[in-house]
Amino acid sequence: MSTTTDLKAEQRAAKPVLQLGDRIFSGSAKGAGILILVVLAGVAIFLFSEAFPALVAPASEIRGGNGLVAYIWPLVFGTLLSAMIALAVATPLAVAVALFITHYAPRRVAQGLGYLVDLLAAVPSIVYGLWGFAVLAPASVGFSTWLNDYLGWIPLFAGPVSVTGRTILVASLVLAVMILPIVTAVAREVFLQTPKLHEEAALALGATRWEMIRMSVLPFGRSGIISGAMLGLGRALGETMAVATVLSVSGVVTFNLISSSNPSTIAADIALQFPESTGLAVNTLVTSGLVLFAITLGVNMLARYIINRRREFSGAN
Amino acid sequence: MSIDTQRERSPERELDTSLDAMPVIRGQLPRWSPWVGLVAVVLIVGGVLSATGLSIGLFAVVSAVVYAVGMYTASRVVEGPRKATDRLVTIIVTAAFLVALIPLVSVVYTVVSEGLSRFDAEFFNSSMLGIVGEGGGAYHAVMGTLIITGLAAAMSIPVGLLTAIYLVEYGKGRLARAITFFVDVMTGIPSIVAGLFAFALFALFFGPGVRMGFAGAVALSVLMVPVVVRSTEEMLKIVPNELREASFALGVPKWRTILKVVLPTSVAGIATGVTLAIARVMGETAPLLVTVGLATGMNLNPFDGRMATLPVFAYYSYVSPGVPREPSLERAWTAALVLIMIVMALNLLARLISRVFAPKTR
Amino acid sequence: MAKSIDVANLDIYYGSFLAVHDVTMTIKPQTVTALIGPSGCGKSTFLRSINRMHEVIPGARVEGRIELDGLNLYGPGVDPVAVRRQIGMVFQRPNPFPTMSIYDNVIAGMRLNNKKMKKAALDDLVERSLRGANLWNEVKDRLEKPGSGLSGGQQQRLCIARAIAVQPDVLLMDEPCSALDPISTLAIEDLINELKNDYTIVIVTHNMQQAARVSDFTGFFNIEGTGKPGKLVEMDDTKTIFSQPAQQATEDYVSGRFG
Ligand SMILES: Nc1ncnc2c1ncn2[C@@H]1O[C@H](COP(=O)(O)OP(=O)(O)O)[C@@H](O)[C@H]1O
Numbered sequence: 001m002s003t004t005t006d007l008k009a010e011q012r013a014a015k016p017v018l019q020l021g022d023r024i025f026s027g028s029a030k031g032a033g034i035l036i037l038v039v040l041a042g043v044a045i046f047l048f049s050e051a052f053p054a055l056v057a058p059a060s061e062i063r064g065g066n067g068l069v070a071y072i073w074p075l076v077f078g079t080l081l082s083a084m085i086a087l088a089v090a091t092p093l094a095v096a097v098a099l100f101i102t103h104y105a106p107r108r109v110a111q112g113l114g115y116l117v118d119l120l121a122a123v124p125s126i127v128y129g130l131w132g133f134a135v136l137a138p139a140s141v142g143f144s145t146w147l148n149d150y151l152g153w154i155p156l157f158a159g160p161v162s163v164t165g166r167t168i169l170v171a172s173l174v175l176a177v178m179i180l181p182i183v184t185a186v187a188r189e190v191f192l193q194t195p196k197l198h199e200e201a202a203l204a205l206g207a208t209r210w211e212m213i214r215m216s217v218l219p220f221g222r223s224g225i226i227s228g229a230m231l232g233l234g235r236a237l238g239e240t241m242a243v244a245t246v247l248s249v250s251g252v253v254t255f256n257l258i259s260s261s262n263p264s265t266i267a268a269d270i271a272l273q274f275p276e277s278t279g280l281a282v283n284t285l286v287t288s289g290l291v292l293f294a295i296t297l298g299v300n301m302l303a304r305y306i307i308n309r310r311r312e313f314s315g316a317n
Numbered sequence: 318m319s320i321d322t323q324r325e326r327s328p329e330r331e332l333d334t335s336l337d338a339m340p341v342i343r344g345q346l347p348r349w350s351p352w353v354g355l356v357a358v359v360l361i362v363g364g365v366l367s368a369t370g371l372s373i374g375l376f377a378v379v380s381a382v383v384y385a386v387g388m389y390t391a392s393r394v395v396e397g398p399r400k401a402t403d404r405l406v407t408i409i410v411t412a413a414f415l416v417a418l419i420p421l422v423s424v425v426y427t428v429v430s431e432g433l434s435r436f437d438a439e440f441f442n443s444s445m446l447g448i449v450g451e452g453g454g455a456y457h458a459v460m461g462t463l464i465i466t467g468l469a470a471a472m473s474i475p476v477g478l479l480t481a482i483y484l485v486e487y488g489k490g491r492l493a494r495a496i497t498f499f500v501d502v503m504t505g506i507p508s509i510v511a512g513l514f515a516f517a518l519f520a521l522f523f524g525p526g527v528r529m530g531f532a533g534a535v536a537l538s539v540l541m542v543p544v545v546v547r548s549t550e551e552m553l554k555i556v557p558n559e560l561r562e563a564s565f566a567l568g569v570p571k572w573r574t575i576l577k578v579v580l581p582t583s584v585a586g587i588a589t590g591v592t593l594a595i596a597r598v599m600g601e602t603a604p605l606l607v608t609v610g611l612a613t614g615m616n617l618n619p620f621d622g623r624m625a626t627l628p629v630f631a632y633y634s635y636v637s638p639g640v641p642r643e644p645s646l647e648r649a650w651t652a653a654l655v656l657i658m659i660v661m662a663l664n665l666l667a668r669l670i671s672r673v674f675a676p677k678t679r
Numbered sequence: 680m681a682k683s684i685d686v687a688n689l690d691i692y693y694g695s696f697l698a699v700h701d702v703t704m705t706i707k708p709q710t711v712t713a714l715i716g717p718s719g720c721g722k723s724t725f726l727r728s729i730n731r732m733h734e735v736i737p738g739a740r741v742e743g744r745i746e747l748d749g750l751n752l753y754g755p756g757v758d759p760v761a762v763r764r765q766i767g768m769v770f771q772r773p774n775p776f777p778t779m780s781i782y783d784n785v786i787a788g789m790r791l792n793n794k795k796m797k798k799a800a801l802d803d804l805v806e807r808s809l810r811g812a813n814l815w816n817e818v819k820d821r822l823e824k825p826g827s828g829l830s831g832g833q834q835q836r837l838c839i840a841r842a843i844a845v846q847p848d849v850l851l852m853d854e855p856c857s858a859l860d861p862i863s864t865l866a867i868e869d870l871i872n873e874l875k876n877d878y879t880i881v882i883v884t885h886n887m888q889q890a891a892r893v894s895d896f897t898g899f900f901n902i903e904g905t906g907k908p909g910k911l912v913e914m915d916d917t918k919t920i921f922s923q924p925a926q927q928a929t930e931d932y933v934s935g936r937f938g
Pocket residue numbers: 693696698717718719720721722723724725736906909
């Protein structure tokens with residue numbers, strides 16, 4: 001039935017319609033992508049314009065009266081300190097949990113266990129905040145006292161012990177709980193990718209399960225663990241509510257983890273101060289927000305870089 | 318056991334010891350030993366500690382340490398150092414997993430037990446307007462959370478889906494690479510910074526001190542879009558190219574191929590990802606704190622002033638309860654419970670979606 | 680229905696890489712033409728350029744002419760989508776749409792192009808196409824089941840049914856049996872013999888016996904070395920190619936003395 005003219009006729013009839021559909025569709029897809037770029041540019045521009053007055057204001061007008069750096073520095077310190085402690089607690093635990101799920105748990109329940117750990121990530125941060133305040137903080141007092149009694153000569157545990165338990169140690173532990181599922185998820189992923197061949201080669205050499213893990217799984221997963229930890233660190237640095245709720249803050253710079261005067265974090269400080277702030281105080285907070293953004297951005301980029309470099313070297317195609 | 322008699326006769330024994338390797342047949346702890354050992358340790362430590370009267374935490378820690386040391390020693394004596402290390406690591410890894418479960422269990426237990434006392438009809442059908450002390454509820458906060466999250470989803474899902482489609486199906490070259498990079502950047506934006514951004518944007522148009530639901534929705538969108546893009550991208554990428562080619566070969570234009578073949582094939586995964594993204598932003602507190610604030614009464618208009626949301630409601634009810642404290646704290650816990658229930662329900666829904674809508678083969 | 684194909688001085692590129700050089704051939708209507716040759720010599724590339732599937736790959740392009748009954752498929756203003764409706768294709772690995780039932784797979788060409796048809800007409804089309812693909816008797820009781828639940832051979836015949844349901848003039852097949860067992864292969868070969876009454880068929884195959892069994896004409900592609908373009912060495916009656924080819928290279932290849 002179809003002839004040459006038929007094809008030509010169809011082209012003429014169908015082409016404009018089809019091309020229009022394709023153009024509209026690809027155009028709107030592209031538009032959405034560009035919108036994201038525009039919004040991000042907006043984020044940068046608006047934040048800078050809101051931060052600008054604080055950058056040029058005389059030091060005496062900034063809260064605290066000693067200038068921007070003096071205001072933000074203790075917050076940066078608190079942010080880094082709490083995030084580092086959280087990371088130090090969470091990473092080994094996460095590696096162990098990931099190992100348990102991938103190599104120790106019976107195969108049938110492993111997936112369910114993985115899901116259980118993922119649920120930890122689903123709990124809203126405000127809930128962790130309430131829990132940290134109401135449960136973990138009081139429960140920590142005994143432990144902190146013990147630390148102070150026996151390890152008080154270490155500056156970290158110098159005391160005096162906070163009676164409420166709302167210390168930077170507890171805030172960090174809450175953060176550790178919150179980033180645990182993130183680090184675990186990444187570690188689990190790379191452990192599962194360990195070539196079966198390597199594992200079997202190790203077992204064939206007569207290795208025990210732990211020796212197999214030490215010989216093939218951990219070396220293979222090392223960069224994955226590092227990048228997972230970096231992602232967790234990025235999350236811990238920016239976490240707001242858990243810290244704002246748990247921590248009793250007093251803008252000091254100290255390594256004392258268990259006393260009642262603790263450094264605040266940038267995010268928590270914004271959440272605590274912002275609702276009551278006006279004018280230059282708002283600009284100051286936005287500036288500290290920019291600093292936080294820069295820190296997390298650096299950490300996340302480093303994590304991505306490690307992940308990507310690993311991907312290139314893994315040769316898993 | 319017969320193993321022991323074999324061990325005596327084993328001709329390889331000398332060879333084994335000389336190579337310092339684990340012999341093929343050698344002393345082994347019986348299979349039941351880990352369990353019996355565990356029960357024994359628990360009983361003994363429990364007995365000793367209950368006599369001196371100490372806490373559960375201490376009991377668990379001491380039991381674990383005693384058990385690990387005991388098993389290691391026993392295994393080292395009977396099975397040799399390599400096997401003993403293996404057993405020790407097994408114990409440590411298992412213990413770590415159990416430790417990781419403690420917060421989950423504790424959080425769920427605390428929130429449920431504290432939250433149930435106000436989990437009543439009044440909580441769900443009244444606001445805080447004119448309430449001092451007892452009574453009151455979070456109807457307004459539930460509605461606020463639903464409205465703001467709904468708005469955020471309505472903005473982020475189309476943008477996220479289309480961007481992912483662009484990246485996977487159309488994008489090559491500089492623009493696509495730039496978008497990929499900045500979506501990565503966006504993934505790392507702390508939620509409070511997203512809140513500040515939305516605030517700064519709206520302050521520009523409405524003056525400083527602006528608070529409205531829509532600003533909160535914009536902040537949540539900034540957090541939600543990258544999640545939607547990433548998960549959708551993953552899902553589109555695993556649709557085999559063969560299906561696209563099959564469709565092209567039938568004379569189907571590209572856009573219809575994407576709409577009718579690629580998206581339906583990956584719809585389960587995409588819907589799962591979107592649901593998880595919604596669950597994720599629904600619990601966000603910080604960005605709403607700075608953009609939306611809190612209201613005591615019902616406000617259903619996201620373009621007009623402060624609104625209440627569940628997370629912010631829970632936060633303020635807990636940290637500034639007023640006098641008397643108890644009713645406000647109870648409301649905070651119940652709000653947390655409701656929040657957790659919604660988020661968990663969304664997570665379950667996501668699982669269900671990925672089960673039910675996955676392409677069938679039978 | 681069936682139409683002739685004329686290829687003249689065709690060069691096919693992937694970006695700047697010339698994959699196939701200077702192909703000229705004529706394919707008569709209602710015949711089966713087999714394309715043989717070593718891996719990587721550009722058979723698939725050539726086949727995909729006939730229905731303009733080649734340009735789906737980023738950077739891929741074509742120089743030269745391919746005419747379908749005298750109409751240059753690469754002429755200005757020709758919509759590749761319209762070309763693909765007239766020149767159907769069956770792929771190496773069966774690829775039924777996993778989200779669709781057997782029934783929907785057959786009429787996918789109609790559905791996806793939003794062609795409105797009466798239910799009775801659709802039923803009729805499904806039966807005709809499945810009968811045409813020798814699959815009707817095996818699946819008529821489970822048309823609503825997913826297409827991906829069939830065996831590999833059945834899936835491939837489903838894909839053939841799907842391709843002929845849009846009533847093309849030409850059917851291209853790229854190693855349609857290489858993923859199938861011998862019995863399914865036989866079923867497909869029988870089917871090809873029947874289909875040539877209605878269609879012009881071009882089939883790429885690695886299996887010399889298959890080429891000898893099913894085709895009327897055979898084209899032999901070869902490549903001089905990696906990085907060099909593939910070329911059409913010669914094309915003739917299948918009998919001639921397998922008994923007394925004009926080129927030494929062809930004789931070496933068909934008699935298994937290649938390489
Ligand atoms: N998508 C592609 N991009 C770049 N080069 C390709 C692509 N597909 C095939 N080629 C190259 O084109 C040449 C011909 O390949 P192909 O047509 O698949 O050969 P055949 O089907 O005869 O085995 C090979 O050198 C191959 O590497």
